[in-house]
Amino acid sequence: MEKRNFTAALLMAFVVIAIILCLFAFPHAGLQAALRGVSIWWDVLFPALFPFFVISEIMLGFGIVHFFGTLLDPMMRPVFRIPGIGGFVVAMGFAAGYPVGAKLTGQLWTQKLVNREEGERLVAFTTSSDPIFLIGAVSIGFFHDASLAIILAVAHYGGSLMIGLMMRFHGKKSRPTEQKSASQGWIWKRAFESMHVARMSDGRSIGALLSQSVLQSVNLIFVVGGLVVFFSVALEVLTQARVMNAIYMLIDSLLRFTGLPLELSQAVMNGLFEVTIGAKAAGNAPAALALSSKVAIGAFILSWGGLSVHAQIVSLLSHTNLRYMPFLISRFIHALLSAAIVIIFWEPLQVFRDTKTVFMPQYDPTSPILSYLRLLLPMSGTVILAAFTVIAGLFAAYSLLRLVYEKVGGTR
Structure with a gap:
């Protein structure tokens, strides 16, 4: 174990030294890459992620997470082998995007609401792009076609659900976490009492909760921004030094x-490091290439997430015992699944584009990405509301069927 840790540390030291030497050799390229990374963070990631970071902290403090945990436990365990409290993480993860799912999972692990295997399933399942980024930045900003958002969403979120079902077999021998309940009785009553107990256990005033939520969210968003800038600079200077030629050859062989098309190798390379740069390269690929190929690579990059997102996940889970390898494998499988869904279902999904039923506001392709985000930011609340509405509807149906079953069984 110590030998393996020493080898990993030695390899990391060589990589860092190589990046420093490349920075000395190509200072201008490094500066330009850093400026691009800062622009991506400020224009795209900060407005898209920061509100959700604050909201998630407040909802945890108020016990709303525990409310949904008690309510959803009968459904989440049989399907995904995740405690019901994971349903809230799924909704927030899909609505807010990476790395919110990992942040919430780390908090649940700290509160001993999930064990290691359940946390690993949850992080693998909920690490996805948010709808704002998928629609506003990728579909409109990079591909200049809002109708592609439907295809990307089917591939990306469909792949996430498939990963959730596959990950239920991860850690088959582990014992599930028991759902603590304040009392026995009707499940809605237990859910509200669980929320009340969690709120009383937290104990912070509304002012203290709000201020601490903002402070913690600011620290986290700066960590995210720093990782984006670092990987943007590392990719650029290593490319300038032709260190990446071997990886380019491997990508060309796989393509x-x-x-x-081999012309998409640059997009794949960029996407391996940073999702935003890679998705932009896929959208800006030569117009002569088949659109289905470019969208497939875009879906691959969105689902892989880039090493920048991977570093964010590792940073957020550093205080837990959750392992990185299950997450890495699930990201790679998710990326392959999403690209395959685009290629296989490209023709059937064209019906959504042919109808011209564009569900987005009118846009100007020459406008900066930030203008799209300003138009689309209200959609985030709609997505969260829709996710919770669907979950509540499913649970209402489940409760009704269970009530009917118990009454029928009681009359026999």
């Missing part, structure tokens, strides 16, 4: 094997 040739799958039948995808």
